[in-house]
Amino acid sequence: MTSPQENMDTALSVDNTNSITIMEQVTTSESGVVADNGVRQHHTQSAVSRTPVEVLLRIFGMCAEETNEDDLRTFDATSLINITHTCSRWRSVAVDYPPLWQNLSFRSLGLTRTMLERVGNVPVAIRADLMNTANSETGTHSLLHGLSRAMTHHGSIRELTLCGIRDMAPLLDVTLPAGIQLEALTLRGAAEKFYQTVFYVPASFFTNALQAWPLRRLVLERVFVPSGVLMRHCTQLRHLELHYATQLAVGELLSIVQASSATLEHITVDLVPLHVQDVTAPPHATVTLPKLKYLRVNCIFHDRDRREQSAFQMMQKLVFPADTCVLVQLLITQPPFGPWQIPTSIFPQLVAHANAGAPLRGLLFQQDNVFDKGGMRIKAWTSAKVPSFFDEQYPVPKIDVHVVRDPNVEHTMVHHTLYTLTSDMPFDNVVSATFARLENKTSGMLCLILPHLTGLRELTVHGSGVIHELCDGPSPLHDLKGLWTLSVYEAAGHDDIHALCVALDKRAKYVGEKLPRLFVCYSNVTFAEIDALSTYVGDIIWDGSLEGAQSVPIPVEVENPGGV
Numbered sequence: 001m002t003s004p005q006e007n008m009d010t011a012l013s014v015d016n017t018n019s020i021t022i023m024e025q026v027t028t029s030e031s032g033v034v035a036d037n038g039v040r041q042h043h044t045q046s047a048v049s050r051t052p053v054e055v056l057l058r059i060f061g062m063c064a065e066e067t068n069e070d071d072l073r074t075f076d077a078t079s080l081i082n083i084t085h086t087c088s089r090w091r092s093v094a095v096d097y098p099p100l101w102q103n104l105s106f107r108s109l110g111l112t113r114t115m116l117e118r119v120g121n122v123p124v125a126i127r128a129d130l131m132n133t134a135n136s137e138t139g140t141h142s143l144l145h146g147l148s149r150a151m152t153h154h155g156s157i158r159e160l161t162l163c164g165i166r167d168m169a170p171l172l173d174v175t176l177p178a179g180i181q182l183e184a185l186t187l188r189g190a191a192e193k194f195y196q197t198v199f200y201v202p203a204s205f206f207t208n209a210l211q212a213w214p215l216r217r218l219v220l221e222r223v224f225v226p227s228g229v230l231m232r233h234c235t236q237l238r239h240l241e242l243h244y245a246t247q248l249a250v251g252e253l254l255s256i257v258q259a260s261s262a263t264l265e266h267i268t269v270d271l272v273p274l275h276v277q278d279v280t281a282p283p284h285a286t287v288t289l290p291k292l293k294y295l296r297v298n299c300i301f302h303d304r305d306r307r308e309q310s311a312f313q314m315m316q317k318l319v320f321p322a323d324t325c326v327l328v329q330l331l332i333t334q335p336p337f338g339p340w341q342i343p344t345s346i347f348p349q350l351v352a353h354a355n356a357g358a359p360l361r362g363l364l365f366q367q368d369n370v371f372d373k374g375g376m377r378i379k380a381w382t383s384a385k386v387p388s389f390f391d392e393q394y395p396v397p398k399i400d401v402h403v404v405r406d407p408n409v410e411h412t413m414v415h416h417t418l419y420t421l422t423s424d425m426p427f428d429n430v431v432s433a434t435f436a437r438l439e440n441k442t443s444g445m446l447c448l449i450l451p452h453l454t455g456l457r458e459l460t461v462h463g464s465g466v467i468h469e470l471c472d473g474p475s476p477l478h479d480l481k482g483l484w485t486l487s488v489y490e491a492a493g494h495d496d497i498h499a500l501c502v503a504l505d506k507r508a509k510y511v512g513e514k515l516p517r518l519f520v521c522y523s524n525v526t527f528a529e530i531d532a533l534s535t536y537v538g539d540i541i542w543d544g545s546l547e548g549a550q551s552v553p554i555p556v557e558v559e560n561p562g563g564v
Helices: 004-012 016-024 053-063 078-084 088-095 109-119 137-153 203-207 250-259 276-280 308-316 347-355 412-422 445-452 464-471 494-511 527-534
Strands: 033-036 039-042 124-129 157-164 184-189 217-221 239-243 266-270 294-298 325-332 362-367 375-381 399-405 432-436 458-462 485-489 515-521 537-543
Touching: 053 078, 053 088, 078 088, 109 137, 124 137, 137 157, 239 250, 250 308, 266 308, 294 308, 325 347, 325 412, 347 399, 347 412, 375 412, 399 412, 412 445, 432 445, 432 464, 445 464, 458 464, 464 494, 494 515, 494 527, 515 527, 527 537
Parallel strands: 124 157, 157 184, 184 217, 217 239, 239 266, 266 294, 294 325, 325 399, 362 432, 432 458, 458 485, 485 515, 515 537
Antiparallel strands: 033 039, 362 375, 375 399
């Protein structure tokens, strides 16, 4: 006889295909009755009727998996309702298994009550999106009643996530049941403008708790949280994410980080208007974060209060591992009748972080605007893999600096700011770099940056602007004697190809040998132009469209055997 643990191990080993097959059989098998020549026959030994309870629970659990936190609308318990209405055995198994009901649904007040009854003392997850009921008073009334009941009558809440476009202060002005172990709290206000406080969180929501919550995750977005109320609940945080969460000061934020310093893995401070007056306050001691994996500080503010200085003050107090991924977003402004204000005070910390640990091996420069603000971005990895401009799933870089400018600031100031940073960066070990769709072909970024990449082996460029900057005038290709591969994306036609031919010819004469390899990808070029390019390189690969008419790679070895 197998033990319960062995049965569970068997259940966990069942693949999804078998699970789906078993579920599909229920209409003809679980009822135990089928028709054959008019004779009703019982099949009590059908596949489903023999399925162990552990396997059924595994299948049911797949139907009740936690919803994506970024899409609160996906879970409405329909799958669980269907399960309990399929047959008596399935209903009995599902109803008697409390963990199946811990992800509460607020589709109706009756359903919420039923789930609360069935979940027993199992910790529950409360997730609700009030945006979906904004145009329905009945729906809003039902949702609010269901939320209020769940928040005040269940003694074990492990997660609370609320998103809304209205004032939720009355809903939050409650005392949660004593003894709850709240591990995740997310409060998001939804609005068209990012710089907008959507709702106020009463201080009583935090202060009325009889004991501190063991929060692991805290996310606040477009909400007003009074100062001094978060600290007691933030001693075990792993994930701290703040998006325009007002009424926070540098000192308070540093205190929260200090309290969770042993456990914090993720910190996002996104346009948090930290109090400017705290800049002159006595400095805090540095905070060491041994487990920090990701740090993002966004200082692209819409006002002229120079609030980024407060954010930088906070950031400069943090000490984190050499492999932490750091993202910083900066804004260049020009006040009336004043000089440009370039936020470079954080650069020494970024350079020090780049010099720590494994050397930087891959770079990506790209245009990245923010609404009406033109911008550029530089990302740096410790991996030698060629950075992909198209791959959104690419690993998070070690260094990510995003510089944008106010519309009244010249675009050259962005390039100057990035050059100021990169000129001190340790780029000696960089072997692969990508320049993608830069804002203006006269930016001079390639001429400024490429000479620092003395060990570059692979170079990728996107778009006509970058191609001409690489090829026109004194081409920086001459300085890249160790370059092995050049990849060209999105060449626009004859002018781009001609510029490449001239630059590659000059490089060959200057260096004394042809470029070993050239890729031409997703570019509107002809066979004749590819043939012309092939005379200036060792090997050439053409992978992409034929005069914009085809997207299937051309089998060059068959179609054009003339050396392409």
